[in-house]
Amino acid sequence: LEVDTADEFESLAVSFNSLVSELEKKETIYREFGRLVDPKIRDEVLAGKVNATGAQHHGVVLFCDIADFTVLTERLNAEELITFLNAVLDRIVKTILANRGTVNKFMGDAILAFWNLPVETSDPELAALRCALQMQEEIDRFNEEFREIREKHSPPIPPVRIGIGLSAGKMIAGTVGAEQRREYTVIGSNVNLSSRLQQQTRISQTDLLVSSSIYDAICLYPPELRDEFEFIPYGKITLKGIAQPQAIYGVKRTKSYHPAPSVANMLIEEAD
Amino acid sequence: LEVDTADEFESLAVSFNSLVSELEKKETIYREFGRLVDPKIRDEVLAGKVNATGAQHHGVVLFCDIADFTVLTERLNAEELITFLNAVLDRIVKTILANRGTVNKFMGDAILAFWNLPVETSDPELAALRCALQMQEEIDRFNEEFREIREKHSPPIPPVRIGIGLSAGKMIAGTVGAEQRREYTVIGSNVNLSSRLQQQTRISQTDLLVSSSIYDAICLYPPELRDEFEFIPYGKITLKGIAQPQAIYGVKRTKSYHPAPSVANMLIEEAD
Numbered sequence: 001l002e003v004d005t006a007d008e009f010e011s012l013a014v015s016f017n018s019l020v021s022e023l024e025k026k027e028t029i030y031r032e033f034g035r036l037v038d039p040k041i042r043d044e045v046l047a048g049k050v051n052a053t054g055a056q057h058h059g060v061v062l063f064c065d066i067a068d069f070t071v072l073t074e075r076l077n078a079e080e081l082i083t084f085l086n087a088v089l090d091r092i093v094k095t096i097l098a099n100r101g102t103v104n105k106f107m108g109d110a111i112l113a114f115w116n117l118p119v120e121t122s123d124p125e126l127a128a129l130r131c132a133l134q135m136q137e138e139i140d141r142f143n144e145e146f147r148e149i150r151e152k153h154s155p156p157i158p159p160v161r162i163g164i165g166l167s168a169g170k171m172i173a174g175t176v177g178a179e180q181r182r183e184y185t186v187i188g189s190n191v192n193l194s195s196r197l198q199q200q201t202r203i204s205q206t207d208l209l210v211s212s213s214i215y216d217a218i219c220l221y222p223p224e225l226r227d228e229f230e231f232i233p234y235g236k237i238t239l240k241g242i243a244q245p246q247a248i249y250g251v252k253r254t255k256s257y258h259p260a261p262s263v264a265n266m267l268i269e270e271a272d
Numbered sequence: 273l274e275v276d277t278a279d280e281f282e283s284l285a286v287s288f289n290s291l292v293s294e295l296e297k298k299e300t301i302y303r304e305f306g307r308l309v310d311p312k313i314r315d316e317v318l319a320g321k322v323n324a325t326g327a328q329h330h331g332v333v334l335f336c337d338i339a340d341f342t343v344l345t346e347r348l349n350a351e352e353l354i355t356f357l358n359a360v361l362d363r364i365v366k367t368i369l370a371n372r373g374t375v376n377k378f379m380g381d382a383i384l385a386f387w388n389l390p391v392e393t394s395d396p397e398l399a400a401l402r403c404a405l406q407m408q409e410e411i412d413r414f415n416e417e418f419r420e421i422r423e424k425h426s427p428p429i430p431p432v433r434i435g436i437g438l439s440a441g442k443m444i445a446g447t448v449g450a451e452q453r454r455e456y457t458v459i460g461s462n463v464n465l466s467s468r469l470q471q472q473t474r475i476s477q478t479d480l481l482v483s484s485s486i487y488d489a490i491c492l493y494p495p496e497l498r499d500e501f502e503f504i505p506y507g508k509i510t511l512k513g514i515a516q517p518q519a520i521y522g523v524k525r526t527k528s529y530h531p532a533p534s535v536a537n538m539l540i541e542e543a544d
Contacts, residue, residue, distance in 0.1 A: 012284070019291045026298035032317060033305040035454055045304060054354025070513055073460055078444045081459065082326025085448055093450035106448055106455040107379060108463065172350045176357055176378055178365035182307055183378040187353065188345055191380065241342055 038102050041184045044118045045175070050184060054174035059117040060128040060166065060214070061191050062101065063198035064092065064135065065110035067161040075157070085109060087146065088160055091138040094263035099131035104184065114186060117173050125168050125217035129229065132164045132208050133253050138263060165197030167211035189242060196239040197248060204234060204250070212247040227256045310374050313456045316390040317447070322456060326446035331389045332400040332438065332486070333463050334373065335470035336364065336407065337382035339433040347429070357381060359418065360432055363410040366535035371403035376456065386458060389445050397440050397489035401501065404436045404480050405525050410535060437469030439483035461514060468511040469520060476506060476522070484519040499528045 034042045044050050066072075066088060073081060089111070096103050096113045100121050105112040113131075115124035143150070143159040150157040169190035175182045190213070197209040210231075218226050232250035239246055306314045316322050338344075338360060345353060361383070368375050368385045372393050377384045385403075387396035415422070415431040422429040441462035447454045462485070469481040482503075490498050504522040511518055 012288075016284075016288065016291075019288075019295065022295055022298060023291065026294060026301065029298065029302050029305060029318065033301060033308075035452065036305075036309050036314075036317065036456075038453060042308075045308065046301065054350045056350045070461070070464065073444075074515075078326045078328045081444060082446055082448065085459070086450070089448055090450040093453045097452060103449075103453045105377065105379065106457055107377065107384075108457060108459050112379075172345075172353060174354055176354065176361055177375075178358070178362040180307065180369060181310060181365045181375045184308075185378055185380060187357075187380050189342070192342065243346075 038104065040102050040119055045184065050118060050175050054172045056170050057117055057173045058169065059171050059173065059186060060115040060124040060168040061186060061194040062113045062128055062132060063110065063165045063195045064162055065198060067163055067202065069109040088142060091142055091263060092135055095135050095138050096131055098263050099127050099134065101128065101131055117186065118184060125214050126221065126225065128166055129210065129214060129218060129251065132166055133251070135162065135164065136207055161207065163198050163201030164208045165194040165201065166214050167194040167197060168213040168217060192241055193246065196242060200237065200239065200248070206250045208251050210249050210251055215249050228254060230254050310376065312374050313390055317456065322390060322447050326444045328442050329389055329445045330441065331443050331445065331458060332387040332396040332440040333458060333466040334385045334400055334404060335382065335437045335466045336434055337470060339435055339474065341381040360414060363414055363535060364407055367407050367410050368403055370535050371399050371406065373400065373403055389458065390456060397486050398493065398497065400438055401482065401486060401490060401523065404438055405523070407434065407436065408479055433479065435470050435473030436480045437466040437473065438486050439466040439469060440485040440489060464513055465518065468514060472509065472511065472520070478522045480523050482521050482523055487521050500526060502526050
């Protein structure tokens with residue numbers, strides 16, 4: 001809008017132009033909000049659809065962390081460490097988003113993601129398990145690409161390894177906290193289980209452990225889908241803080257599994 | 273703005289009114305953004321002041337969680353559990369904000385907060401330690417107020433206990449993650465230490481453990497301030513994932529400590 005010489009038009013135009021600039025700020029705030037909490041959670045909260053009193057939902061939870069990350073924190077300086085961490089997390093986040101997951105939280109070098117929350121997604125167990133295997137592939141690619149940088153250090157920085165725990169079932173989902181400060185969170189024994197499975201990957205010397213609820217859900221799919229995965233039973237294991245011993249499984253991709261294209265250069269469009 | 277009958281005024285007024293409604297949305301988005309990530313972090317990120325490549329800062333980190341929360345998850349239904357959790361977290365969050373802390377993350381029943389990050393705050397160790405003691409007082413008040421509700425259950429729900437770990441020192445602060453999804457996070461051995469101290473509160477049968485860096489910082493204050501606190505040395509303890517044995521201290525309030533007023537009905541104004 002051009003500023004007119006007539007007084008009333010002028011003041012209107014000035015207000016209008018400052019409104020337009022405020023609107024641009026609105027878009028920036030909206031976009032940055034989605035980056036810091038996940039666009040799906042942002043939109044559900046803004047639409048008033050998140051139950052502040054909590055509700056039971058079926059969800060799939062993925063816990064992931066970088067093995068021996070504390071060793072890295074002692075060997076790299078602040079800038080190197082964050083650059084390295086962000087390069088790893090970038091692959092992981094893109095893989096989760098490409099597989100329709102919600103990235104709920106970063107805790108240092110750990111990530112909590114889920115499926116079927118806060119919005120319904122089809123085939124959540126299948127999507128999450130494919131995601132977990134693709135995350136391992138992405139880390140292999142990362143280790144190859146960063147080989148030179150890793151080997152420049154003395155002693156060389158070993159390849160990154162990530163441990164993933166995956167479980168499914170009923171859980172409580174909602175915003176917890178106070179009126180002034182709250183977060184979308186999942187709570188319950190099925191959530192704790194996936195965190196315990198992730199910790200167990202270090203003890204079991206494997207990269208991915210899933211609960212029997214994941215195994216059972218995958219078994220219901222037709223052969224051409226379930227044959228993508230080889231389940232390795234680890235027997236019933238007692239996990240800290242979980243009353244009953246749990247049947248747990250390692251998972252590997254089989255020849256029927258079609259490797260996903262790298263997410264390295266993938267552009268993930270945010271649905272507006 | 274009234275809609276005029278003249279055509280050009282009319283279309284201008286319609287645009288203007290829809291702009292005003294968009295602006296109201298902007299305020300809602302901005303406010304909700306601050307609730308979900310902390311207003312200080314929101315504003316630093318929007319101002320482009322958060323170093324995406326990470327930087328070393330002096331910070332004070334507080335880890336807190338509710339003892340035996342898993343027992344509660346098995347005894348209460350979804351709605352009761354979230355109501356109970358939110359009543360506890362409401363007190364904790366208000367106490368942290370009233371003591372100038374930043375509430376960084378909720379993880380189920382746990383909270384991570386810090387001082388001197390993302391913006392400088394004066395006397396961060398003193399503010400954090402006073403906060404920790406006030407949090408314990410608030411939980412005592414909560415247990416009294418909820419006594420009737422707790423005792424209605426059979427068997428009665430025992431009083432809530434929270435465990436707090438507090439440490440200070442250099443840490444890496446910045447946004448980690450990917451372009452599409454990232455979070456403001458602190459990383460480093462001083463961060464891990466406060467998490468380990470919190471876990472140690474269960475083993476040491478105490479409610480609050482602090483590092484020697486907190487003890488040393490408080491000792492530099494004049495007597496009338498440092499005499500608010502009684503430090504109980506627990507000796508040097510080896511903590512999981514931390515190379516050197518650490519001198520750790522329990523802390524109690526003394527007679528010189530002036531009990532803070534309850535935050536229950538406190539209204540915390542957001543600085544705009």
